[in-house]
Amino acid sequence: MKNFEFSIPTAVYFGAGEVNRIPELAPKLGKKAMLLAAKDTMRALGFLDKVEGLLKTAGIEVLVSDDVSPNPRDKDINRQTEAFLKAGCDFTVGLGGGSAMDSAKAVAFLAAQGGGNIRDYLAGGSNPEMAGVKDALKCMVITTTAGTGSEVTPWWVITNTDDHEKPGTGNDSTIAEIAIIDPELMLTIPASITKGTGIDVLFHAMEAYIANTATPFTDLFCREAMKLVVENLGTAIEDGKNLEARSNMAWANTIAGIAIGEGKSSTVGIHALGHSIGGQTDAPHGMTMAAIGPAYMRKTWDADIERYAEVTRILGYAEEGMSDKELAAKSPEALIKTLEKFDCRVSMSDLGVTEAMIEPMTDSVFKTMSGCLDCSLKVLTRDDVVQLYKDSL
């Protein structure tokens, strides 16, 4: 058995109605909170008012910042942190999907440094290693989607407005103290978002299972998360009000997030290449993985026969009498069929990528996502990445 390490420092509260425990939980973090959310969605759905009310019930002063954008930029974080410090807040609350949770984590981090420019701590900034920084302030996240894992990871993705890169960053301290995962908040997610975020969960779990960083701890979560997506994503897309399917997708998302977070496995080449498609186009994050996934599996299936065979089994495409090698060789096809089943089979061209974008996308992979790339079971050179992109056009 290999050596490995893990923890889950976040206190996770999972289940329908858990959001109503905010008055009991939030006072552990402080007396004055900045509540970060997106006006268009969270205000419109009534969730923002609800959470603000629950915080106030506990006697917590609340500063609302309802200007979270779908792809939070460095300038947003700097401005929000300034407001946080000016108001003397103790902690942040992120309500929404990855954007709101990532903003809450980034503001809690930058506020601990006394403000400044978050860009300094992003890849290409003056201190990307976060050397000598102070621990982030406290943070609570309430996820309203099932697709980023952000509620249980220390990572946040902030767009650099200089070069438009979206590097993921974070350190041991930038993980939420409290995460509330309440599937009742997910019943109104539109089918298109359910699809895109749900398929992202599949990739988190599958990639962390076929990463060279996989461990016996993360394997448990990854196998279960893949299984849950296979069994529940269809229902969640077609029947969004189905609480059981929503709960199972939310749970799959949480445990896949743990695998790539403090479980210390990682996504691999699929996320590395997909991420940079997102930098060049406005394609939904999950769909960029769907475009790359099949080519990546074709390139790597023989790197670990046992694991790729297990992927085929879990996706449900094992046939009686097949050897592990045959099963592993079938994993690209199993992935394609799974993507088709959930109407997620796309090419890069479908997402608006042209051949001219391949060079800058490849540059971006090595600049901002080499960490994930290095977790692939096969070493991928620059030529390999270019070829994977060409194969996925």
Place this chain on the structure above:
Amino acid sequence: MKNFEFSIPTAVYFGAGEVNRIPELAPKLGKKAMLLAAKDTMRALGFLDKVEGLLKTAGIEVLVSDDVSPNPRDKDINRQTEAFLKAGCDFTVGLGGGSAMDSAKAVAFLAAQGGGNIRDYLAGGSNPEMAGVKDALKCMVITTTAGTGSEVTPWWVITNTDDHEKPGTGNDSTIAEIAIIDPELMLTIPASITKGTGIDVLFHAMEAYIANTATPFTDLFCREAMKLVVENLGTAIEDGKNLEARSNMAWANTIAGIAIGEGKSSTVGIHALGHSIGGQTDAPHGMTMAAIGPAYMRKTWDADIERYAEVTRILGYAEEGMSDKELAAKSPEALIKTLEKFDCRVSMSDLGVTEAMIEPMTDSVFKTMSGCLDCSLKVLTRDDVVQLYKDSL
């Protein structure tokens, strides 16, 4: 899906040779450590000198307390805490099995209160709810057995020298910051201890799976831990130097511990009743569960057909064509066969229990172990407990 909560606040380092990372890890906890261990075993095996040396390599001052007894008593903890405070230590290091780790957690707790009598915080003491206490000081544990789960739970078991009860206690703060689980330290465990501790792991996992507190989080760990014990305990007993079997048993112990610790499932009536056998006799902890387990399964198998059927499957006694109900009904037999396989089939009489002890043992169950009893899927009355004891004589 039911609502549930969890975290794993302990940073877990797992694998052969991980003990050598002490110089890198320990300085996070402070500059002066009290190292608690048992002279007879840890000094004799050379582990105590090794760990002391590794701590000193990191520039940590070390106060050695090598007087940990197999069943640590309140007086031991009080004396060790006094020495800790007098020397101005920052944190404790527990090296050994449950006794050493529990002592390290208890001293770290009592030291935070400025000393005093640990008995105050035990069941029947002046403040068993630990109301208004300060958070425990920091603690590192290095487990040398695979059978208590203490390295990842907040619980510690200290004998009350007044009434000889051994209540388990602890709060959110009494969990180790760092746990090192190094199976190389387990290669010299005698077969009898391997057996007793290994069977305890099976009960931790099985009980937490058939508890009314089981969750989707703990289920993952419990199923895997049961499977690993079934596959590896025999080899670990017969071939103690087998690192793979030792690693798998250590991993089973860790994840079963997480299930009953911050996973917030629990052991059930088997541990409740077994624990009190340990109070009346010197029977090894694991064997007391083995004596009670079959009667408990016969009493409760129809409380959750699906779960008890799964137990029979995981233990390896499912036969083709059996219905879930038939499988569940077979779970007592499956447990008995499993105990026989590992030479752990014993009656209470074998352990030295007489019928006259049943009344005081029953009193003790309700006095110190009602928490576990309440997690059983079937409500167990006083009469039920007496009957279970009689059935197990």
